Amino acid sequence: MAQLSESDAQAILKKVLGFSKADEAEATLNGSHSGNLRFARAAVSTSGGADELSLAVKSSYGKKTGTATINEFDDASLEKVVRRAEELAQLAPENPEYVTFLGPQKYPQPSAYFESTAGITPDWRAKASGTSIDLCKEHKLTGAGFLEDDASFTAVANTHGLTGYYRSTGLDFSVTVRTPDGKGSGYGVADFNDAAKMNTGSVTQLAIDKAIRSAETRAIEPGKYTVILEPAASVDLISHMVSQMDARMADEGRSFLTKAGGGTRLGEKLVDERVHLYSDPMNTDAPGTAWGPDTRPRGRVDWIKDGTVTNLAYSRYWAQKKGVAEDQAPAGVGNGFRGGRTVGGFEGAPGVIMDGGTDSLEDLIKGVKRGVLVTRMWYIREVDPQTLLYTGLTRDGTFYVEDGQIKYAIKNFRFNESPVIMLNNIEALGKPVRANGCLVPPMVVRDFTFSSLSDAV
Amino acid sequence: MNRRTFLQSTGLATGSLLLPIWGRSVSAFGETAPLPAADKKKLADIALNAATKKGATYADVRIGRYLNQFIITRENRVENIVNTESYGAGVRVIADGGWGFFATDQLTPESIASAAEQAVAIAKANGKLQEMPVELAPQKGVGEVSWRTPIQKNAFEVPVGEKVKLLLEVNAAALKAGANFVNSNLFQVNEQKYFASTDGSYIDQDVHRIWPAMGATVIDPKTGKFQTRRGLGIPCGRGYEYLDGKPEGKLAGVCTRYTTSYDMVEDATNAAKQAREKIAAKSVEAGQYDLVLDPSHLWLTIHESVGHPLELDRVLGYEANFAGTSFATLDKWKTGTFKYGSPQVHLVADKLQPGSLGAVGYDDEGVPCKKWDLVKDGILVNYQKIRDQAHIVGQQESDGCCYSQGWSDVQFQRMPNVSLQPGNDPKLTTAEMIKGVERGIYIVGDGSFSIDQQRYNFQFGGQLFYEIKNGEIVGMLRDVAYQANTQDFWNSCVAVCGENDYALGGSFFDGKGQPEQTSAVSHGSSTARFNKINVINTARKI
Numbered sequence: 001m002a003q004l005s006e007s008d009a010q011a012i013l014k015k016v017l018g019f020s021k022a023d024e025a026e027a028t029l030n031g032s033h034s035g036n037l038r039f040a041r042a043a044v045s046t047s048g049g050a051d052e053l054s055l056a057v058k059s060s061y062g063k064k065t066g067t068a069t070i071n072e073f074d075d076a077s078l079e080k081v082v083r084r085a086e087e088l089a090q091l092a093p094e095n096p097e098y099v100t101f102l103g104p105q106k107y108p109q110p111s112a113y114f115e116s117t118a119g120i121t122p123d124w125r126a127k128a129s130g131t132s133i134d135l136c137k138e139h140k141l142t143g144a145g146f147l148e149d150d151a152s153f154t155a156v157a158n159t160h161g162l163t164g165y166y167r168s169t170g171l172d173f174s175v176t177v178r179t180p181d182g183k184g185s186g187y188g189v190a191d192f193n194d195a196a197k198m199n200t201g202s203v204t205q206l207a208i209d210k211a212i213r214s215a216e217t218r219a220i221e222p223g224k225y226t227v228i229l230e231p232a233a234s235v236d237l238i239s240h241m242v243s244q245m246d247a248r249m250a251d252e253g254r255s256f257l258t259k260a261g262g263g264t265r266l267g268e269k270l271v272d273e274r275v276h277l278y279s280d281p282m283n284t285d286a287p288g289t290a291w292g293p294d295t296r297p298r299g300r301v302d303w304i305k306d307g308t309v310t311n312l313a314y315s316r317y318w319a320q321k322k323g324v325a326e327d328q329a330p331a332g333v334g335n336g337f338r339g340g341r342t343v344g345g346f347e348g349a350p351g352v353i354m355d356g357g358t359d360s361l362e363d364l365i366k367g368v369k370r371g372v373l374v375t376r377m378w379y380i381r382e383v384d385p386q387t388l389l390y391t392g393l394t395r396d397g398t399f400y401v402e403d404g405q406i407k408y409a410i411k412n413f414r415f416n417e418s419p420v421i422m423l424n425n426i427e428a429l430g431k432p433v434r435a436n437g438c439l440v441p442p443m444v445v446r447d448f449t450f451s452s453l454s455d456a457v
Numbered sequence: 458m459n460r461r462t463f464l465q466s467t468g469l470a471t472g473s474l475l476l477p478i479w480g481r482s483v484s485a486f487g488e489t490a491p492l493p494a495a496d497k498k499k500l501a502d503i504a505l506n507a508a509t510k511k512g513a514t515y516a517d518v519r520i521g522r523y524l525n526q527f528i529i530t531r532e533n534r535v536e537n538i539v540n541t542e543s544y545g546a547g548v549r550v551i552a553d554g555g556w557g558f559f560a561t562d563q564l565t566p567e568s569i570a571s572a573a574e575q576a577v578a579i580a581k582a583n584g585k586l587q588e589m590p591v592e593l594a595p596q597k598g599v600g601e602v603s604w605r606t607p608i609q610k611n612a613f614e615v616p617v618g619e620k621v622k623l624l625l626e627v628n629a630a631a632l633k634a635g636a637n638f639v640n641s642n643l644f645q646v647n648e649q650k651y652f653a654s655t656d657g658s659y660i661d662q663d664v665h666r667i668w669p670a671m672g673a674t675v676i677d678p679k680t681g682k683f684q685t686r687r688g689l690g691i692p693c694g695r696g697y698e699y700l701d702g703k704p705e706g707k708l709a710g711v712c713t714r715y716t717t718s719y720d721m722v723e724d725a726t727n728a729a730k731q732a733r734e735k736i737a738a739k740s741v742e743a744g745q746y747d748l749v750l751d752p753s754h755l756w757l758t759i760h761e762s763v764g765h766p767l768e769l770d771r772v773l774g775y776e777a778n779f780a781g782t783s784f785a786t787l788d789k790w791k792t793g794t795f796k797y798g799s800p801q802v803h804l805v806a807d808k809l810q811p812g813s814l815g816a817v818g819y820d821d822e823g824v825p826c827k828k829w830d831l832v833k834d835g836i837l838v839n840y841q842k843i844r845d846q847a848h849i850v851g852q853q854e855s856d857g858c859c860y861s862q863g864w865s866d867v868q869f870q871r872m873p874n875v876s877l878q879p880g881n882d883p884k885l886t887t888a889e890m891i892k893g894v895e896r897g898i899y900i901v902g903d904g905s906f907s908i909d910q911q912r913y914n915f916q917f918g919g920q921l922f923y924e925i926k927n928g929e930i931v932g933m934l935r936d937v938a939y940q941a942n943t944q945d946f947w948n949s950c951v952a953v954c955g956e957n958d959y960a961l962g963g964s965f966f967d968g969k970g971q972p973e974q975t976s977a978v979s980h981g982s983s984t985a986r987f988n989k990i991n992v993i994n995t996a997r998k999i
Binding site (some may be wrong): 036037038039040041042043044045046047048049050051052053065066067068069071084091092093095096097122123125126129130133142144145146148173174176178182185252253254256258259260261262302335377379380381382383384385386387388389391392393412414416418420421451452453454455456457 | 534535536537538539540541543544545547550555556557558559560561562575576578579580583585586587588589603618621636637676677679680681682683685772774775776777778779781782784786798832865866867869905906907908909910911912913914916918936938941942970971972991993995996997998999
């Protein structure tokens with residue numbers, strides 16, 4: 001039941017809206033079939049799956065709104081959830097910022113659904129994970145990994161005639177490989193919509209190589225260093241910055257894009273002119289969703305182009321209040337893109353794309369006289385929203401580079417750095433690759449601030 | 458911890474319709490009493506029998522009904538009111554030596570039996586990868602029992618209008634006191650969970666939690682600077698009575714703090730005034746300071762540098778791919794002399810502490826809860842364990858630390874309440890402690906936080922930073938964060954105030970595991986002093 005066709009889903013929504021007595025109503029149906037397998041110490045530690053289907057109804061009387069959800073689908077339950085949403089709406093005070101629901105929209109159809117992923121079985125998961133476990137055993141290393149897949153759909157309809165449907169699949173695999181003495185650690189990660197692209201063996205091999213190479217570390221002094229950032233390391237700093245590009249927060253004077261003396265930094269050059277950050281639901285390597293949280297269709301949005309702030313994200317209310325034209329007031333990234341995975345509890349926004357060049361990571365390393373290769377960042381947290389200063393640590397493979405070669409592994413660092421400063425200090429950009437639902441290039445950045453050493457491996 | 462993720466994923470931050478808290482909503486006046494235990498027992502037995510019939514050597518089932526209410530406001534308006542009810546069952550089994558789990562939201566006899574069968578199929582597929590079969594610490598069945606959070610006022614039975622009125626009063630107070638913006642939210646959770654296992658346990662629990670959250674922001678348009686002071690109320694295992702604002706729940710000082718009762722309107726007024734003070738405060742000079750840490754701040758440092766590293770699953774490597782491992786390795790523990798902290802440091806785990814977020818009668822694999830020492834007289838003495846880990850460290854008993862965030866998620870080891878015990882001098886107050894500090898910073902409230910994957914190196918911010926010079930508070934500081942190594946930090950603890958100063962802090966959204974789950978946990982302490990800690994200045998220009 002968790003996967004419904006467009007016609008079946010819309011039939012349920014039509015019936016739901018037929019029960020509505022409110023001034024306006026909108027109904028959303030979400031369904032998913034998911035499975036996961038987690039392993040550690042050469043065995044499965046947890047594994048499971050779930051089929052889930054849920055209906056949310058939002059009803060409004062004037063500017064009073066209530067929301068209710070249900071997971072039963074007989075006629076009586078469908079009517080009950082509508083009545084509950086209406087009851088909550090009657091209880092709620094008027095919201096002066098209320099905006100009426102949208103009429104019919106033309107939605108994009110991202111290429112995000114693959115039968116190869118939707119058809120994954122427990123045996124497939126066990127085999128894919130077994131490949132990883134076996135490789136670790138062959139090298140006499142300890143692997144801890146996680147594989148997660150899902151197939152989902154979303155359908156929406158409202159009393160103004162709006163309808164929409166899209167579906168997507170996703171598969172994520174990551175593994176951390178450690179040497180038996182606990183002195184070396186390496187990380188491999190990949191995420192795709194199409195399971196046919198996943199090779200858990202090659203991901204594991206990368207982690208194994210890093211673990212072996214990082215088994216003997218030296219300590220170097222904290223300070224400012226040129227860094228080579230793998231996409232898996234930089235993606236969350238970059239995508240989180242884009243997720244903070246909210247027009248209202250900037251207009252209200254409480255954003256990194258607020259300008260002293262009033263106004264925002266929209267239209268100002270913020271970072272290096274080579275930086276081009278955008279989102280595009282139709283991108284085939286990192287597809288997004290058809291619509292955002294307020295049912296506006298997603299389209300391609302340039303957030304930063306030639307280093308200049310090109311767009312800020314608007315809610316429909318704020319765009320109307322500020323008199324900003326619809327095509328100048330896109331919805332923000334995140335909150336609907338598939339593939340979002342928290343990294344150390346830090347929410348980046350999937351669906352962010354950053355252009356780069358054609359060089360591989362190895363090419364970039366060759367061009368660095370002295371620097372630090374960072375392969376993964378961990379426990380990133382905002383320190384100051386004024387400057388988007390973040391702190392966090394390097395993890396699972398940090399290396400010293402000299403004269404274009406990786407010389408030796410080094411102890412991990414804590415950093416305190418802002419992506420705004422980081423993207424101003426770009427030395428070189430490589431070819432973008434998918435990481436955590438985004439497309440980000442490997443990059444060389446000068447003067448990255450490492451503030452202390454960590455003993456963690 | 459993961460509040461932002463939670464708010465975004467639930468759509469609460471934007472008032473979105475896309476609510477992935479699957480389940481059905483209850484009306485504000487709907488039935489909130491738990492479902493009859495007898496009905497749940499019938500379903501549970503169907504699941505256990507189906508699993509056993511398919512070859513499970515152990516099975517447990519959790520039938521959960523999870524009620525949430527979220528009221529989200531800013532300034533003079535309510536942004537959203539959401540009531541959700543999620544109802545379903547998760548079946549966990551051991552078959553062919555491996556774990557398997559499957560959940561269903563269809564609570565019919567056929568569906569719950571099918572979920573049990575699918576859990577067995579998953580366990581058998583996974584069993585092929587096992588080198589050693591799963592081994593559970595013995596747990597005698599406890600029969601048919603029940604437990605309820607000892608609340609005085611069920612928040613779900615308080616009219617929505619009354620709660621909205623309070624939050625709008627809070628906002629008005631902050632605006633009146635000079636805030637440019639204010640957000641206030643009220644989160645209320647009721648977990649009605651029924652656990653049954655093939656050990657012969659049938660456990661019905663009714664768990665309540667509440668969190669009044671608030672933040673007042675002041676901006677300076679001339680400079681483009683802004684500062685926020687978040688509320689000092691805590692998430693806790695109490696009913697709506699927590700919001701009564703009783704005088705006996707307050708601690709006076711340079712900043713009013715709260716223990717067992719919260720005056721949210723008063724705190725909003727203070728928050729606005731202090732946010733304005735923060736904008737004008739002196740930027741800190743980096744260097745070493747003696748830190749005096751209030752319980753509203755220290756809870757988070759305890760959480761990250763004691764609670765997490767002493768989770769046995771991390772120590773053993775089960776969390777290596779995500780949350781990480783731990784510096785507190787088995788070889789250190791086995792010496793019996795590992796100095797986690799100074800002799801003043803006594804840290805306990807307590808799953809029974811009244812008013813705490815983690816208090817329950819039984820954990821999510823049917824183990825009765827208890828209190829035990831983790832660090833005694835500064836020495837590491839124990840970890841936090843669940844049933845399939847105890848044998849690995851040569852022990853026969855789980856500590857009752859198994860938890861799942863909902864019926865559709867598999868249970869695993871989660872942190873109990875972990876707290877620093879009051880100091881030996883019951884008369885030592887915060888004011889007395891500050892008098893003894895020559896160059897220091899008194900920190901109130903939690904802020905930015907980050908720690909490495911083995912829990913050595915950490916960095917913490919806060920809400921309010923008061924400069925101490927020659928035993929006196931001389932003003933407020935900003936741009937403060939401190940960095941330390943966990944073992945160095947706890948060994949630098951020179952004094953802990955008495956019991957009168959003791960308060961809980963905590964988190965509704967502690968994140969761990971893959972798929973990531975949240976859990977709620979409290980950490981208590983009295984104000985404590987830590988000498989010569991490295992403080993950095995976090996100001997930057999972009």
